[in-house]
Amino acid sequence: MQLHKRDxxxxxxxxxxxxGLADLTMRRLARELGVSPGAxxxxxxxxxxxxxxxxxxxxxxxxxxAGDWRARIEGVCAGLRDALLSHTDGAELVSASFAxxxxxxxxxxxxxxxxxxxxxxxxxxxxxxxxxxxxxYVLGFTVDEQSRLQWDAAGAELPADQSVLDDxxxxxxxxxxxxxxDGIRVADPSVLR
Amino acid sequence: MQLHKRDxxxxxxxxxxxxGLADLTMRRLARELGVSPGAxxxxxxxxxxxxxxxxxxxxxxxxxxAGDWRARIEGVCAGLRDALLSHTDGAELVSASFAxxxxxxxxxxxxxxxxxxxxxxxxxxxxxxxxxxxxxYVLGFTVDEQSRLQWDAAGAELPADQSVLDDxxxxxxxxxxxxxxDGIRVADPSVLR
DNA sequence: ACCTGAACACCGTTCAAGT
DNA sequence: ACCTGAACACCGTTCAAGT
Numbered sequence: 001m002q003l004h005k006r007d008x009x010x011x012x013x014x015x016x017x018x019x020g021l022a023d024l025t026m027r028r029l030a031r032e033l034g035v036s037p038g039a040x041x042x043x044x045x046x047x048x049x050x051x052x053x054x055x056x057x058x059x060x061x062x063x064x065x066a067g068d069w070r071a072r073i074e075g076v077c078a079g080l081r082d083a084l085l086s087h088t089d090g091a092e093l094v095s096a097s098f099a100x101x102x103x104x105x106x107x108x109x110x111x112x113x114x115x116x117x118x119x120x121x122x123x124x125x126x127x128x129x130x131x132x133x134x135x136x137y138v139l140g141f142t143v144d145e146q147s148r149l150q151w152d153a154a155g156a157e158l159p160a161d162q163s164v165l166d167d168x169x170x171x172x173x174x175x176x177x178x179x180x181x182d183g184i185r186v187a188d189p190s191v192l193r
Numbered sequence: 194m195q196l197h198k199r200d201x202x203x204x205x206x207x208x209x210x211x212x213g214l215a216d217l218t219m220r221r222l223a224r225e226l227g228v229s230p231g232a233x234x235x236x237x238x239x240x241x242x243x244x245x246x247x248x249x250x251x252x253x254x255x256x257x258x259a260g261d262w263r264a265r266i267e268g269v270c271a272g273l274r275d276a277l278l279s280h281t282d283g284a285e286l287v288s289a290s291f292a293x294x295x296x297x298x299x300x301x302x303x304x305x306x307x308x309x310x311x312x313x314x315x316x317x318x319x320x321x322x323x324x325x326x327x328x329x330y331v332l333g334f335t336v337d338e339q340s341r342l343q344w345d346a347a348g349a350e351l352p353a354d355q356s357v358l359d360d361x362x363x364x365x366x367x368x369x370x371x372x373x374x375d376g377i378r379v380a381d382p383s384v385l386r
Numbered sequence: 387a388c389c390t391g392a393a394c395a396c397c398g399t400t401c402a403a404g405t
Numbered sequence: 406a407c408c409t410g411a412a413c414a415c416c417g418t419t420c421a422a423g424t
Binding site for chain 1: 294333336368
């Protein structure tokens, strides 16, 4: 039967979860699907475009956030991080696809953050810059966190050292988000507080 | 004559500047140096380690920054961005090497930023988190900026559209840095204003 | 329209053997 | 100690030809 885009993306996501980004190759994916490597190029222009589709599938799990601008920023950040952490190398893949301009969903998330910052009182151009700063933080933090997590999971068997207060990754993550929110709160001239 | 680490790094940097990161391969580098590919593995454990050495060479141009904590953060950020922009794909290379933990100089830059944030009144653990946030911003912004710059340089010949106020990249960059500095200023409980 | 087969032009890494 | 030669096990992408 025919090969459809969604089957390809589903198989790619399965490959990612089982073996990681380095083993997500066009040839291996084709083998898994029982087709020749060339077949994939009927459905996707190149590997970047396919990875962008996988990134968008991962990001589909990020929920809409409600509340005031502050709560919405916090919600989007937490949801984004959770989505990235639930797939092997998810942060690295989405980060690369975003940088390559291949993730439509990431752009929508950026727009939602821009809206929230606009509500905080920023002019549109400045709001997008602030929203980008938030995205860079979430991606950078989570790429880092996930690489440590995956390194620890392979072998290392937790050294159980300074891992009581220090490794509360959630709290560390929120600390950075709050720093950015504080910056947004005071940087805007129209808000006194 | 013998091959030395610094010759290898110099040739790699030249290759990067001329053809970009995608064409900086172990085989091509060996060809350029007139040795067999295997020779490189006597001097470097693997490609990641070699790229880390190239990243550190690029980062050697980042100057020490003086002044109060605020001026030092601004100085390091500006110096870092300048260093990245002066090599083809410099931001992407350094970003990847930092994420892979292969850049010793990037860790020192992080330490300098941590010192500055500590001087602003943060406890060490929080200071490093804030410093990381700054690094994620500079890397994210500059990867983005450079990919657009290089895309425009190839062909596109400037559309000359909304590129008067909007594309003042320096100002856009400083806006984000200031946002972070504002966040650092207010997030700390011991500093009033 | 959709896919195969086969090719093109490469990769990173290893390692016995040489000097 | 330092490097060669050759191999191993792959890559992404293209494209005539088939159905």
